[in-house]
Amino acid sequence: MLSPRYLSLLLAFVIAGVCTSFLSFLPNTDFTILFISFISSFIFGSAVIYFALDNLVFKEVNKLYDRIKQIKKKNFSVIPRKQLIEKENPIELLKEELNSYVTTKEDEVKELKKAAKYRQEFLADVSHELKTPIFAAQGFVHTLLDNPEEDPEIRKRFLEKAAKSLDGLDILVKDLLTVSQIETGAIKIDKKALDLKPLVLEIFEQLEAKAKSKNIELKLIGHPGPVLVKADYQRISQVLVNLIDNGIKYGHQDGKVTVHLEEKKKAFLIMVKDNGPGVPAEHLPRLFERFYRVDKSRAKLNGGSGLGLSIVKHIIQAHNSKISVFSKVDKGTSFQFKLEKA
Ligand SMILES: Nc1ncnc2c1ncn2[C@@H]1O[C@H](COP(=O)(O)OP(=O)(O)OP(=O)(O)O)[C@@H](O)[C@H]1O
Ligand SMILES: [Mg+2]
Structure with a gap:
């Protein structure tokens, strides 16, 4: 030396x-x-x-x-x-x-570049998504303003359409806020012991009308006793609503959405399955990206913001777990994640 x-x-x-x-x-x-x-x-x-x-x-x-x-x-x-x-x-x-x-x-510069790229893409995505409902509502309102003599029935229909677009906009903005709060770590996960069974049944009740409109059966297949996990009640209920809602929305008429609760060593495995059209394999890796939709036109018709699964992924990650998806075209889709036992 x-x-x-x-x-x-x-x-x-x-x-x-x-x-x-x-x-x-x-x-x-x-x-x-x-x-x-x-x-x-x-x-x-x-x-x-x-x-x-x-x-x-x-x-x-x-x-x-x-x-x-x-x-x-x-x-x-x-x-x-x-x-x-x-x-x-x-x-x-x-x-x-x-x-x-x-x-x-060098690492700092890389991080800054990544953050700048993320902000740029996020802004581009958001403005693109906001444009659709704003333009639709704008169109209906302007048509009404330009034709004051319009038949009251048509006026009502136009106003209803404008209101629907604005409602969609409201949901989109709320979802965006959730995504940004989760991504910046502003949302704190408040883990407490909770029983998943009554929670799933409550969500079934909430989505019953939607499921009935497509004659979709909602079913809970569970562990015999209570399913006690350590999780944030509000956030996990948001996850389950998103997954079950997707199962109904993208499922076939007269189909089935099943929630399985399975006991593992230190955790419970939660599976939300449907027997819908499934997702082609090439789309699976991108399914949890914000605004990613498999069938753009059909998803838009269903009124989704395309943020559901991205919110789900972040919530599950905040619970120190991870969500996986399995899907086969014409057979159905299954989303699975584990939650720590309470
Ligand atoms: N169970 C499913 N079966 C088939 N395709 C699905 C299923 N769940 C999600 N997808 C596909 O994944 C895309 C993303 O789903 P995601 O929940 O993120 O958005 P969304 O349902 O379109 O909108 P949002 O959940 O914000 O209302 C959907 O547009 C759909 O194409
Ligand atoms: Mg969804």
């Missing part, structure tokens, strides 16, 4: 060697004189070189290293001061510090 001590000893040894070999060429120089001159030039040389190296080079580099440390951010890995006092090679330390500084800055 390069250090002022070793370097000065090495240089002093070479210098003493050269001086002594010159002396040996002079007449009348015996071994004692040569030996004394070697030792004295070695000691003197090493002291002078050590002092010069340490004060002029290494101390300056140490000062430089300290300055770099000061300009670094708090979270940078700092090499302990003790190491410097112990005379580790400061050039090596300086190199390490510079490398860590550059790596951290």
Whole structure:
């Protein structure tokens, strides 16, 4: 290892060697004189070189290293001061510090670029999604304003259509708010013990009319006892509503949506299955992306904002779990995730 001590000893040894070999060429120089001159030039040389190296080079580099440390951010890995006092090679330390500084800055730049790209895409997606209901409502209202003499029946129909678009807009804005709150970590998950069985039955009741309109059967297949998990009641109910609602919305007429609650070692496995048209394999990896819809026109007809599954994914992740999807065309789709037992 390069250090002022070793370097000065090495240089002093070479210098003493050269001086002594010159002396040996002079007449009348015996071994004692040569030996004394070697030792004295070695000691003197090493002291002078050590002092010069340490004060002029290494101390300056140490000062430089300290300055770099000061300009670094708090979270940078700092090499302990003790190491410097112990005379580790400061050039090596300086190199390490510079490398860590550059790596951290590089990571920061990458993160910033990613965040900027995310913001850009999010903004583009949001403006695109907002355009549809706003333009629709605008169209109906302007038609009414331009035709004041319109038949009251038609007026009512137009107003109803405008109201529907605005209701959709309201849902979209609320969903967007949820997505952004979850993504920025503003929503706190309040985990408490809860029984999933009554919760699922309550959601079935909530969605009963919708299921009846397509003659879809809602079924709970459960573990015999209570299904107690540690979860946030509001958020998990949002997850189940989204999944069961999708099963109904995208399921076949006269179909079936089943919720299975299965006991595992430390958790309960929750599965929401339907026997609908399924999702082609190439779409599965992108299903949880915000605004991703398999059949754009049909999904729009169903009035979804395309944010449901992205919200579901984030909520399940916030519960330290992950959601998976299995689907076969013409057979059906199944969403599964685990929740820790209470
Ligand atoms: N059970 C399912 N069967 C078939 N396709 C599904 C199913 N669940 C989701 N999908 C597909 O995944 C897409 C994304 O679903 P997601 O729940 O995120 O949005 P959405 O239902 O269109 O809108 P939102 O849930 O916001 O009302 C849907 O548009 C649909 O194409
Ligand atoms: Mg949905």
